[in-house]
Amino acid sequence: MKEKRQKPQDPNQLLSRDSWFELGLRTLFPFLGVLVALLVSAVVLLFLRVNPLAAYAAMFRGAFGSMSGWYQTFVKATPLLLVGLGICIAFKASVINIGGEGQIIMGALAGTAVALRFPDAPAFMLVTTCLLAGFLAGAFWGFIPGYLKARFKVNEILSTIMMNHIALQFMNYLLSGPMMDPEARSAGTFLAQTARLPAGSWLTRIVPQTLMHSGVYIALTLAILVYVFLWRTTIGFRIRAVGLNPQASLYSAINVPVNQALSMTLAGGLAGLAGIIEVLGVHRRIIEGFTGGYGFTGIVAALLGSLHPIGLIPASILFGGLLVGANTMQRAMQVPAALIQAILGLVVLFVSGSTLGIQQIIKKRRISVTAAIKEDQS
Amino acid sequence: MRDIFSFNVLAGVLQTMLSLATPFLFAAVGETFSQLSGVVNLGVDGIMLLSAFFAFYTVLLTGNIWLGLLVAIIVGLLMGLLMSVVSVTFKAQQGISGIGLQILGLGLSSLLFKVLVGTVRTVSGFRRMRIPLLADIPFLGPILFNNTVLVYAAFLLVPVSWFILERTTLGLKIKAVGQNPSAADSVGISVNGIRYLSVCIGSALAGVAGASISISISNLFQDNITAGQGFIAVALVYFGGWSPIGVMGGALLFSFATSAQIWLQVLGVDIPASLAVMIPYILTIVVLTVSVNRGKQPAALNKQFFRGEN
Numbered sequence: 001m002k003e004k005r006q007k008p009q010d011p012n013q014l015l016s017r018d019s020w021f022e023l024g025l026r027t028l029f030p031f032l033g034v035l036v037a038l039l040v041s042a043v044v045l046l047f048l049r050v051n052p053l054a055a056y057a058a059m060f061r062g063a064f065g066s067m068s069g070w071y072q073t074f075v076k077a078t079p080l081l082l083v084g085l086g087i088c089i090a091f092k093a094s095v096i097n098i099g100g101e102g103q104i105i106m107g108a109l110a111g112t113a114v115a116l117r118f119p120d121a122p123a124f125m126l127v128t129t130c131l132l133a134g135f136l137a138g139a140f141w142g143f144i145p146g147y148l149k150a151r152f153k154v155n156e157i158l159s160t161i162m163m164n165h166i167a168l169q170f171m172n173y174l175l176s177g178p179m180m181d182p183e184a185r186s187a188g189t190f191l192a193q194t195a196r197l198p199a200g201s202w203l204t205r206i207v208p209q210t211l212m213h214s215g216v217y218i219a220l221t222l223a224i225l226v227y228v229f230l231w232r233t234t235i236g237f238r239i240r241a242v243g244l245n246p247q248a249s250l251y252s253a254i255n256v257p258v259n260q261a262l263s264m265t266l267a268g269g270l271a272g273l274a275g276i277i278e279v280l281g282v283h284r285r286i287i288e289g290f291t292g293g294y295g296f297t298g299i300v301a302a303l304l305g306s307l308h309p310i311g312l313i314p315a316s317i318l319f320g321g322l323l324v325g326a327n328t329m330q331r332a333m334q335v336p337a338a339l340i341q342a343i344l345g346l347v348v349l350f351v352s353g354s355t356l357g358i359q360q361i362i363k364k365r366r367i368s369v370t371a372a373i374k375e376d377q378s
Numbered sequence: 379m380r381d382i383f384s385f386n387v388l389a390g391v392l393q394t395m396l397s398l399a400t401p402f403l404f405a406a407v408g409e410t411f412s413q414l415s416g417v418v419n420l421g422v423d424g425i426m427l428l429s430a431f432f433a434f435y436t437v438l439l440t441g442n443i444w445l446g447l448l449v450a451i452i453v454g455l456l457m458g459l460l461m462s463v464v465s466v467t468f469k470a471q472q473g474i475s476g477i478g479l480q481i482l483g484l485g486l487s488s489l490l491f492k493v494l495v496g497t498v499r500t501v502s503g504f505r506r507m508r509i510p511l512l513a514d515i516p517f518l519g520p521i522l523f524n525n526t527v528l529v530y531a532a533f534l535l536v537p538v539s540w541f542i543l544e545r546t547t548l549g550l551k552i553k554a555v556g557q558n559p560s561a562a563d564s565v566g567i568s569v570n571g572i573r574y575l576s577v578c579i580g581s582a583l584a585g586v587a588g589a590s591i592s593i594s595i596s597n598l599f600q601d602n603i604t605a606g607q608g609f610i611a612v613a614l615v616y617f618g619g620w621s622p623i624g625v626m627g628g629a630l631l632f633s634f635a636t637s638a639q640i641w642l643q644v645l646g647v648d649i650p651a652s653l654a655v656m657i658p659y660i661l662t663i664v665v666l667t668v669s670v671n672r673g674k675q676p677a678a679l680n681k682q683f684f685r686g687e688n
Contacts, residue, residue, distance in 0.1 A: 044486070048493050096473045154666045155616065157420060157473050161609045165659040173652035296481060303474070336492040338601075341485025345424070348478030349460070352470035356682075 022362050027311065029358055030304045033350035034318070037343045044342065045335065055333045062328025063321030069328075071210040075282060076292075077320030079104070081219040082274035083298025084305065084312045085226045086142070086267030091307050092230060093263035094243040099145060099160030100271045100295025102167030103138040107272025108279045109171060110137030112194055112286050113179070119198035126200045130276055131218075138272015139265045141167065146264025150257030156264065164295070175288065193287045203281040213281030220313070222270070227309040239263050271295065293341070297323065300344045303351045319344075385517070391634070391641050392521045396529055397595055399633035401426065401587040401604075403532040405611035406618065406625045407539050408583025413615050414543065415576035416556040416678040417465055420476025422584045423608025424483020425457040429588030431487040434599040435494060437501040446503075446593050447586065454585020457483065458578040466573045469682040480608070488601045498600060503593035504528055528590045535583075539622040552576050556676035559683040569683050584608065610662050617665045619674045628665070632658055 042052035063073050083100045090097040111134035118126060145163055148154035174180075175192040184191040203213040230236040241249045242259045249256055274294060283290055297319055305315035326337035405422050412419045433450035437443055457479060464475045504526040513523040543549035554562040555572040563569050591607075592599045610632060618624030639654040 044489070048490075096477075098477060148663070148667055152667050154663070155613075157477070158609055158613045158616075158666060159663050161606060162613075162659040162662045165606050166656050169652040169656040169659075173650050176652070177650060299477065300481075336489050338485050338488035338492060342482055342489055343485070345478050345480070345482025345485055348481060349464050349470075349475055352474040352478060353464040353468035355471070356469045 021365065025358055025361065026306050029354050030306065030315075030347075030351050033347050033354065034304070034343075036350050037346035040346055041339060041343050045339075048335075050333060050335055055329050055335050055339075058332040059322070059325030059329045061325075062332075063325035068210060069321075069324060071207055071212040072324045073317060073321040074216055075211045075213070075320070076323045077316040078213075078215050078219045078281070079274040079278050079292075079294040080298050080301045080316040080319055081223060081312055082277065083271045083294055084302040084316055085219075085222060085309055086270035087299055087302040088305075088307050088309055088312060089226065089230065089239065089270070090263045090267040091302065092243045093239045093260045094246075095146070095149065095260050095264050095267075096157050097142065097145075097160055097264060097267045097271075098157050098296075098299065099142060099163045099268065100274075100298050101291050101293070102160070102164035102295070103141045103268040103271035104275035104278070104291045104295055105167040105171050106141040107134035107138035107269075107275035108286055108290065109174065109179075109275075110134055110272070111276030112197065112279055115197045115201035115280070116179075116195060119200070121200060123200040126198070127203065127280065130201050130280060131273060134272045134276025135269040136272070138275065139269035141272065142268015143261065143265040146261035146268075149264070150261040171286070172288075175286065179286075181285070194285045196285045197280065201280055202284055203277065205281075211282050213277075215277035215281040218273075218277060222273075223309045223313055226270075230309065235259075235262070271298070274298075292323070297344060300348055303348060387641060387645065389517065389521055391637050393525070394637035394640060395630065395633045396521070396525060396533075397633075398636050399629045400526075400529050400532045400590040400594065401607055402611050402614060402629035402632055403535060403626060404583045404587035404590060405608055406614040406629055407535050407622050408580035408587070409612055409615045410539070410580075410618070410620055410622060410625055411543075411552065411576045411583075412580035413679060414556045414620055414676055415552045415573045416559065416676055416681060416683070417462075417573050417577050418472045418476065418612070418680045419458075419461055419465075419479075419577055419580055419584075420473060420609070420612060421457065421461055421479025421483065422476075422580075422587075422611055423604050423606060424480035425454050425581050425584040426483070426588035426591070426604045426608045427487040427602065428457060428483040429453045429585035430592035430603055431491055431588075431599050433589035434501060434592040435490070437503065437593050438495065438499060441502075443504055443593055447589050450585040450589035451582050452585070454582045454588070455578055457585075458581025459574075461581065462574045462577045465682075466570050466577070469684070472680050472682075484602060487599075491599055491601065495599070498598060500598045501593060503597040526594050528586070528594045531586075532590070533626075536622045536626045543622065553676070556678055559678050563683075563685060569685075573683075584611075587611070606659070610658060613662045613666055616669050616675075619669075620676065621674075631665075632661065635661055 038056065045052040045055055063069050083104065087097050087100070111130040114130050114133045115126060141163060145154070145156045145159040148159055149156045172192070175194065179194050181191060181193050181195045183195065184193065203215050205211065205213050230240060238254045238259050239262070241254055242256050246256050275291070278290060279286055301315045301319045302312060304318070305312035322340055322343070326340040329335050330337045405426060409419060409422055429450035432453045433446040436449045437446040461475065461479050464470045465472050506524050506526055509523040513519045543552065551562070551567050551572050554567060555569050559569045591603060596603065614625050614628040614632065617628040635658050639657055642649065643651060643654060
C-alpha cells in the first residue's frame with residue numbers, strides 16, 4: 001500500500017482492475033456453490049454406500065468424455081439456455097419466473113398443433129410458424145402471471161407454480177384425448193403422446209447420428225440478442241431500471257408494473273420457444289415428460305450465469321452436462337438421476353446465500369478504491 | 379344423476395374434505411408463523427416431501443407410526459434450520475432460497491425413495507379414532523368424530539396458534555419482528571432469534587403436514603406426492619389474511635374442492651380427470667387475485683433485516 005501512495009496511479013486503471021475483480025468474484029462464487037453441492041451430495045452417496053468419486057467420474061465421462069457426450073450436452077443445454085434467458089429478463093425487472101415448465105408445455109403444444117394442422121406446408125414456412133406459435137403461447141402463459149402481478153400484486157412465484165400445474169394437466173388432457181396419437185389409439189396402446197410431426201416441421205440435425213439440431217444456433221443467437229436488448233435498447237434499459245430501483249423509475253415516468261408484466265411475457269415466450277424447439281429438434285412429437293424439468297434447471301443455470309445472457313451460455317452447458325452425466329451415472333452406478341435435483345437445490349441455496357456476502361465484499365473494496373483514488377488526486 | 383346429491387355422498391365428500399384439509403392446515407398455519415415474523419418460506423413443499431418420505435420409511439422399517447411422526451418433525455426442523463441459516467443469517471432473497479429448499483426436498487426425497495424403497499409400497503398408518511358418544515350424533519357425528527388423530531390435531535392447532543399469536547408475549551414478539559424489525563430490535567428482541575424460531579416452528583409443522591400425507595391419508599410414498607400442496611399452503615396464508623382462522627377457512631375451501639372433484643370421479647361423472655385435477659390450482663390463482671386482506675400483510679414480509687441500517 002505504501003508503494004502505491006508514493007507512485008500516483010491512473011484512477012481509471014485502478015477502477016478497471018477493480019471491475020475485473022468484481023467479475024471474477026461474481027463468476028467464481030456460483031461455481032464454488034456447485035463444488036460445495038457436489039461435496040454435500042458425496043456425503044449422501046457415501047451414506048447410500050456408493051463411491052462418490054466413481055459416481056462423479058461416470059457423470060463427467062458421460063457428459064464431457066466423448067464427442068457424443070458433448071453433443072448430448074449441447075442438446076440439453078439448448079432449452080436450458082432459452083429458459084434461462086427468459087429468467088434473466090424477468091429477474092432484471094425483479095420478477096421471479098418459476099413458470100418455465102408450464103410455458104415450455106404451452107409453447108410445445110401450440111407449435112405441435114400448428115405442425116399437425118398444416119403437414120404439407122413448405123418446410124421453411126412451417127418451421128417458422130411453429131416457432132412463432134410456440135413463442136406466442138409461452139408468452140401468453142407468462143403474460144397471465146405478469147398481468148396479475150402488475151394489476152393485482154399477485155405473488156408471481158405462487159401464480160407461476162400454479163400455472164405449471166394447470167399446463168401440465170392441460171397437456172395430460174390433450175395427450176390422453178384430443179391430441180392422442182391416432183396410431184396409439186388404433187393399436188390399443190393408448191400411449192400418452194401426439195402423432196409424429198410432419199417432416200417439414202423438423203429442425204435439421206446438424207451432426208449425423210446424434211440428436212444435435214439447429215435449435216442450438218437459435219438459442220445462441222438469442223443469447224446475443226437478449227444481451228443487446230437488455231443493455232442497448234430503451235425497453236431493455238427500462239426493464240433493468242425497474243429492477244434496480246423501482247422508486248427512481250417511478251419518478252422518471254417508467255411504468256413499473258407494465259415493464260414487469262412485459263418482462264414476464266418475454267420470459268414466457270422464450271420458454272415457449274424452448275418447448276417447441278425441444279419438440280421439433282429432439283422428439284418430433286410431444287411425449288409425456290418431455291420437459292425434463294428444464295423450467296426449473298433453467299432457473300439454476302440463470303443464477304449460476306450471474307443472470308447475464310452471456311454468462312448463461314457456459315452455465316447451461318455445465319448443467320446440460322450434469323443432466324447427461326446423471327443418466328450415464330444412473331446406468332453405470334445405479335444411482336438415480338434424481339441426485340442431480342438435490343444438487344441443483346443445494347446450488348440454489350448456496351448461490352442465494354452468498355449473494356449478499358459478495359455484494360458486501362465488493363462494496364468494501366469500492367470504498368477503499370475510491371479512497372485510494374482520492375488520495376492520489378490530492 | 380340423482381344419487382350424486384344423496385346424503386351418503388355428501389357425508390363422503392365432507393369426511394374426505396376434513397382429511398384432505400389436514401396437510402393444508404399444518405403447513406399453512408406453520409407458514410403463518412414464519413410469514414408473521416417476516417420470512418416467506420417457499421420451501422414448504424420441499425419440506426413436506428422430505429418429511430413425508432422419512433415418515434413413510436420409518437413406518438415401513440419399524441411399523442411405529444409415532445416414531446414416523448417424530449422423524450418427520452425432526453426432518454422438518456432440520457430443513458427449517460437450513461432455510462433460516464440461508465435466509466436469516468446470510469440474508470438470501472427469500473423467494474430464491476425457498477425454491478432452492480423445494481428443489482432440494484424434491485430431489486432428495488425422490489433419490490432416497492428410489493434407492494431405499496424402489497417400488498410402490500404401502501404402510502399401515504394412522505387409523506380412524508372414533509370418539510365415543512359424539513360419533514353417535516346422527517349425520518354429523520361420523521363425519522366429525524371418526525377421524526385420524528392428525529385430523530383432530532390439525533383442527534386443534536388452529537385455536538392453539540391463534541392463542542399463541544394473539545395472547546402471548548411470544549406471539550407479540552413474532553408480529554413485532556415482522557412489522558417493524560428495527561423497533562423490535564431496539565427494545566431488545568432478537569430479530570434473528572425470533573425469525574429462526576418462527577421458521578423452525580413452521581417447518582416442523584410442514585413436517586407433520588408431510589407425514590399426514592404419507593402415513594395418514596395415502597399411506598404410501600411416491601415421487602412428488604405433494605403435487606404442489608405446499609405451495610397452495612403458502613397461498614392460503616395470503617388468503618387467510620395471516621390469521622390461523624382465516625387460513626382454516628381457506629384450507630376447508632381447497633380440500634372441499636379437491637374432495638368434491640374426487641367424488642365426482644368416483645361416481646363416474648363424465649369429466650376428464652386431468653381437467654378436474656386442475657381445479658385447485660385455478661382456484662389458488664383466483665384466490666390470490668381476489669384476496670382482500672393485503673392491508674394485514676406484515677410490513678417487513680420478504681425483507682431482510684440489517685441491524686443498524688434501517
